[in-house]
Amino acid sequence: MLYALRNIRLVPFGSAGRPAEGVFSMGFPALTVQMRFAIALALGFLAGLERETTGHTSSHRVQAGVRTYSIVSLLGFACAWLGQNGFGPAIPVGLLAITALAVVSHLVKQRQGHGGWTSEVAALLTFLVGALCLLTEIWLPLALGISSTILLSEKTEIEGLVARLERNEFLAILRFLVVTLLIFPVLPNRDYTQFNLNPTHIWKVVVVISSIGFIGYFLVKKLGGRYGLWLSGVLGGVVSSTAVAVAMGRFAAKAPQEERRALQAVILASSVMYIRILVLFGFVGTAFVQPLVWKLPLLAAVGLVLAATMRRDHRQHQANAAVSTLTNPFELTPAVFFAFLFVALGVVTTLVRDWFGGVGLLILSFVVGVADIDPFLLSLVAGAPEATRVLVQAILIAMMGNTLAKGAYFIFLAKGHRRTTAWRFGLWALLHVPLLFV
Numbered sequence: 001m002l003y004a005l006r007n008i009r010l011v012p013f014g015s016a017g018r019p020a021e022g023v024f025s026m027g028f029p030a031l032t033v034q035m036r037f038a039i040a041l042a043l044g045f046l047a048g049l050e051r052e053t054t055g056h057t058s059s060h061r062v063q064a065g066v067r068t069y070s071i072v073s074l075l076g077f078a079c080a081w082l083g084q085n086g087f088g089p090a091i092p093v094g095l096l097a098i099t100a101l102a103v104v105s106h107l108v109k110q111r112q113g114h115g116g117w118t119s120e121v122a123a124l125l126t127f128l129v130g131a132l133c134l135l136t137e138i139w140l141p142l143a144l145g146i147s148s149t150i151l152l153s154e155k156t157e158i159e160g161l162v163a164r165l166e167r168n169e170f171l172a173i174l175r176f177l178v179v180t181l182l183i184f185p186v187l188p189n190r191d192y193t194q195f196n197l198n199p200t201h202i203w204k205v206v207v208v209i210s211s212i213g214f215i216g217y218f219l220v221k222k223l224g225g226r227y228g229l230w231l232s233g234v235l236g237g238v239v240s241s242t243a244v245a246v247a248m249g250r251f252a253a254k255a256p257q258e259e260r261r262a263l264q265a266v267i268l269a270s271s272v273m274y275i276r277i278l279v280l281f282g283f284v285g286t287a288f289v290q291p292l293v294w295k296l297p298l299l300a301a302v303g304l305v306l307a308a309t310m311r312r313d314h315r316q317h318q319a320n321a322a323v324s325t326l327t328n329p330f331e332l333t334p335a336v337f338f339a340f341l342f343v344a345l346g347v348v349t350t351l352v353r354d355w356f357g358g359v360g361l362l363i364l365s366f367v368v369g370v371a372d373i374d375p376f377l378l379s380l381v382a383g384a385p386e387a388t389r390v391l392v393q394a395i396l397i398a399m400m401g402n403t404l405a406k407g408a409y410f411i412f413l414a415k416g417h418r419r420t421t422a423w424r425f426g427l428w429a430l431l432h433v434p435l436l437f438v
Contacts, residue, residue, distance in 0.1 A: 040133035043145035044073025076130025233265025237272025244269035245406035249413025271303030285381025365394040366401040400432035
C-alpha cells in the first residue's frame with residue numbers, strides 16, 4: 001500500500017496553481033489549489049463533526065473531534081503538496097504517522113474498556129481524502145468523504161438492519177450478487193443451435209425475474225404484516241401471483257373469518273401480474289409492448305374493480321401469517337431451474353410452432369397457464385423479431401389460463417366462498433377473449 005501511494009501519478013499543475021488542461025472530467029470545473037484546500041478542510045471538518053456529535057450522544061467521549069479530523073485532512077493535503085514539489089515519500093511518511101497515532105488511540109480506548117476501530121479507520125481515510133483533494137479529480141475525495149460520513153452517522157440504522165436480517169436472507173443477497181455481477185458478465189453473447197439459444201439473453205431473463213422477486217420479497221417482509229392482507233397481495237404479485245393464490249388459499253383454510261380478505265389479496269396479486277409482465281416485456285421483448293400497452297393495464301384495472309367491489313369487514317386481520325407463507329424467492333437452485341425451464345419452454349414452443357402451427361401454439365399457451373407463466377411468456381417473446389398476431393394471442397391465452405388456474409387453486413384450498421371466487425375469476429378470464437381479436 002505504501003509503495004502504491006509513493007508511486008501514485010501526481011496531477012501536473014501549472015505555474016498559476018491551476019491543473020493542467022484536460023485533467024478533469026465528469027462536469028466538475030477546473031479548481032485552483034486554494035479551492036481544493038478549502039474542500040479538504042471542509043471534508044475533514046464534516047468527518048470530525050460527525051465523530052464529535054457521536055461522542056456527545058454516546059456513553060463515552062470520543063478521542064478526536066472537529067479540530068483533529070480537520071487537521072488530519074489538512075495533513076494529507078500538505079503531504080500531497082510536498083510530494084508534488086520534490087519530496088516523494090511525503091504521503092507514505094504521513095500515512096505511517098497517522099497509523100501510529102491511530103494504534104496508540106486504540107490501545108488507550110481498550111484500557112478504558114472501549115473497543116472498535118471505527119474512529120481510527122475514519123482518521124486514516126480522512127488523511128487520504130485530504131491528499132486526494134489535490135491529487136485526483138475532485139469527485140473521488142468528495143464521494144469518499146461524504147459516503148464515509150453517512151456510514152458513520154447511520155450506525156444505529158445499519159446495526160438495526162443487520163439485526164433484522166435473517167441468515168437465509170443474507171445468503172440470498174450473496175447469491176443474488178453472484179448471479180447478477182459474476183455470472184452474467186462472463187457469459188457468451190451469441191446464438192447456439194437451431195433454436196437460437198443465447199446464454200447472455202437467457203441469463204438476462206433470470207436476472208430480471210430474480211431482481212423483481214428479490215425486491216418484492218423484502219417489500220412483503222417489511223410492509224405486508226403492517227398494512228394487511230391486501231398489501232401482501234399487491235406486493236406478493238410482484239413476486240408471483242400464482243404463489244400468492246396458493247399461500248392465501250392455505251391461510252384462508254386456517255382462518256376462515258379472513259377468507260374474503262384473502263380472496264381480495266389474490267385478485268390484487270393477479271392484477272399486479274399484468275403490469276409485471278408488461279414491465280418484463282419492456283426489458284426482454286420490446287416489440288410486444290406496443291400491442292399490449294393498453295390491453296394488459298385494462299385487464300389489471302378489471303382486477304382492481306373486482307377487488308374493490310368486495311364487501312368489507314372490520315375484523316382484525318391476521319396478515320403476518322399470510323406473509324410468512326411467502327418464502328424468499330431468490331435461491332441459486334431455483335434461479336438455475338428457471339433458466340433450464342426457460343430454455344426447455346423455448347425449445348418446445350419452437351417445435352410446436354413448426355409442427356402444428358399457430359393453433360398448436362395457442363393450445364400450448366392455455367395448458368402452460370396452470371403454472372407460473374413467466375418462463376413461458378419470456379421464452380415466447382425472447383427470440384421473436386416482431387410481435388405477430390399469433391404470439392400476442394398466445395400471450396393473452398396463457399394469462400387467461402393462469403387466471404382460471406389461480407381461481408381454481410383458491411377454491412380447492414379455501415372452500416367457504418367458492419361461488420364468489422368462481423364468478424369473479426370466470427368473468428375475468430372471459431374478458432380476455434374479446435382482446436384476442438382486437
